[in-house]
Amino acid sequence: MTDLATPFGTPAPPPTPSELRRWRQYLADERAEAQVYRELAQRRTGSERDILEALAEAEGRHESHWLELLGDQVGKPRRADARTRLLAVLAKRFGSVFVLALMQRAEARSPYESDADATPAMAADERIHGEVVRALAARGRxxxxxxxxxxxxxxxxxxxxxxxxxxxxxxxxxxxxxxxxxxxxxxxxxxxxxxxxxxxxxxxxxxxxxASTPDPDAHTAVPSLDVDANELALVYRARGMSEQDAEAKAHDVFGGLTTTTSAIRIQRVGDAGITAPELSAADVADDHExxxxxxxxxxxxxxxxxxxxxxxxxxxxxxxxxxxxxxxxxxxxxxxxxxxxxxxxxxxxxxxxxxxxxxxxxxxxxxxxxxxxxxxxxxxxx
Structure with missing residues (x-):
């Protein structure tokens, strides 16, 4: 087994049977959770797939921590807890938002924050994992x-x-x-x-x-506006910008104006003043999905x-x-x-x-x- 040492350099006492059981259970759970993320990733494409695969890799780092603590006392492979095993089955067969919602709760219940054998980084990882899964589940919701x-x-x-x-x-x-x-x-x-x-x-x-969604084709009028006398700044003010910010924004638009500009596209009233993604007509149609x-x-x-x-x-x-x-x-x-x-x-x-x-x-x-x-x-x- 890997030698552990106290801060004073003396060997740490060997782990107790209860500690070994707990570490082995953590190891089994980490392996099962990584498998859940891999199963979910296989049913996704693009960025969602990449995110889920990255989460599986992160669980692999946690697995390595418990392997290091156990050393040559890993013992026979243990079964993950019933909840995680069920999640693995559901992820393999369905891969739905229900599984992501359950994984969100599982990450939120991580025992690492109160376990002295887990590192602070591992506890922080689990909390961030919960937020990542929350965001992925939010898309499905x-x-x-x-x-x-x-x-x-x-x-x-x-x-x-x-x-x-x-x-x-x-x-x-x-x-x-x-x-x-x-x-x-x-x-x-x-x-x-x-x-x-x-x-x-x-x-x-x-x-x-x-009725409150901005016209996705309104930007086509921008190149024809009078540079010295126009109402473009009023668009930004009507959508929540201050007068000074609206004037500055309008000035920037005309400063870099091209015939393909879509600078006045703002997805929602609250997005004024925030760099918003470009919107097509299809985006606006799906905005209230x-x-x-x-x-x-x-x-x-x-x-x-x-x-x-x-x-x-x-x-x-x-x-x-x-x-x-x-x-x-x-x-x-x-x-x-x-x-x-x-x-x-x-x-x-x-x-x-x-x-x-x-x-x-x-x-x-x-x-x-x-x-x-x-x-x-x-x-x-x-």
Whole structure:
């Protein structure tokens, strides 16, 4: 084994069995994490692939640290922890934003900051790795956030509203057929309402944002402006620059003016005064990608509301009634709420269990209120 020494030059005591176990586990985890990044890299291209391969190399440096400490006591290869092994399987088969979100959480939970056997550089690496993975995951979240928002909102609304409706009506003591008809009506009415509402909402939002997006072809007018009397500086002032900075910017534009200049292209109001990337017409069209399209949002809301709303109706579809139907409906909806909450937690980089329990508490709270109201009205009508 590699000789370790204290600051005074005397040999350090040999590692304890617990230290060896911990180092071997760290070694296995580092190897597994590097494999996750390599699997993800194989499903990416361009800069994303390069970034993921660089992260795998960084995990290799950490692996070398534990190998050096272990020396000739590496022992038999250990298995990585269950979470990292699962990530490796998911990365190999899917390579999705879910895996990146999970890796973000894994990097954030690194034990190196509190472990005296890990170097400060290793702890710093893990923190930076978390930010790198966060940025990579953000690209995927941006691509799916519009449809995902509508889907999650639709599914949860369907689960909670129809469970509340079914339980509330059922508690009044009406026949099971009435409860079933009410649940189906609630499903159709809610799904159509959600779909139409999302379509109008997203279409309106995109139109509003498009109205504030700079004209990507406005730069073609710059070469024809009067150098001594023009309103180019007003463009920069309208987008947030001070008068002095706007005048200086306009002066610089005319100082190096060419027929292909696109100096007045600024992606957003807040980008004024900041060097922004060149924008093409396609860039402007895709600028609001994270919002999603109106049809995508509408279809997602309709389908996911319906998929959520059908769950509390299932017991009545299969002929159950009374307390048994209520318990089964609540149980099925509870499992679904836990699932959607966990998915939201994973994608947002937050704790899945906490998000799942929050969804469950909100859903059951709303259903309990309507059920109690149904009991009250049922007793009153009786």
């Amino acid at each position: 941006s691509r799916l956030s519009g449809t995902f928002r509508a889907a999650v909102f639709g599914a949860n609304d369907g689960l909670v509203s129809n469970l509340a409706l079914v339980l509330g009506i059922g508690a009044t003591g009406v026949a099971p057929g009435v409860v079933l008809a009410t649940g189906i009506a609630g499903l159709l009415a809610g799904a159509l309402s959600m779909g139409a509402g999302e379509f109008v909402s997203v279409r309106s939002q995109r139109e509003l944002l498009a 994270e919002i999603g399209t109106a049809w995508q949002a509408a279809l997602s809301s309709f389908c996911f509301f319906a998929s959520g709303a059908i769950i509390p109706v299932l017991p009545y579809l299969f002929g159950l009634s009374g307390l048994g139907a209520v318990v089964l409906a609540a149980g099925l909806v509870g499992l679904a709420l836990l699932g959607t909450g966990a998915v939201v937690g994973l994608l947002s980089g937050g704790p899945p269990l906490r998000r799942a329990l929050r969804q469950l508490a909100i859903g059951f709270g709303a259903a309990a209120v309507t059920y109690l109201l149904g009991l009250l009205f049922g007793a009153t009508l009786a």
